Amino acid sequence: MATLLQVDGIGSRWKHAEAIHQRFQDVICRLDDILCYGMEGIQVLSSMYSSGQLLYQS
Structure with missing residues (x-):
């Protein structure tokens, strides 16, 4: 990015x-x-997924 900005x-x-x-x-x-x-x-991840609380679900 810095090089592109310079050029x-x-x-x-x-x-x-x-x-x-x-x-x-x-x-x-x-x-x-x-x-x-x-x-x-896996239980925590499954719970977060089921409740729609993962970042990609918002």
Whole structure:
């Protein structure tokens, strides 16, 4: 991102790259949420899923 910013400035390419970066960050946070509950146990993860409390369910 820093290289793109240096080369192109804050143009359409940088804005597009920033949007993609944000989507990846969202996916990582949602996977991390599932992983953390899974580490607490399958029952906890199942309960969170059943009650619709996982990040990807909101």
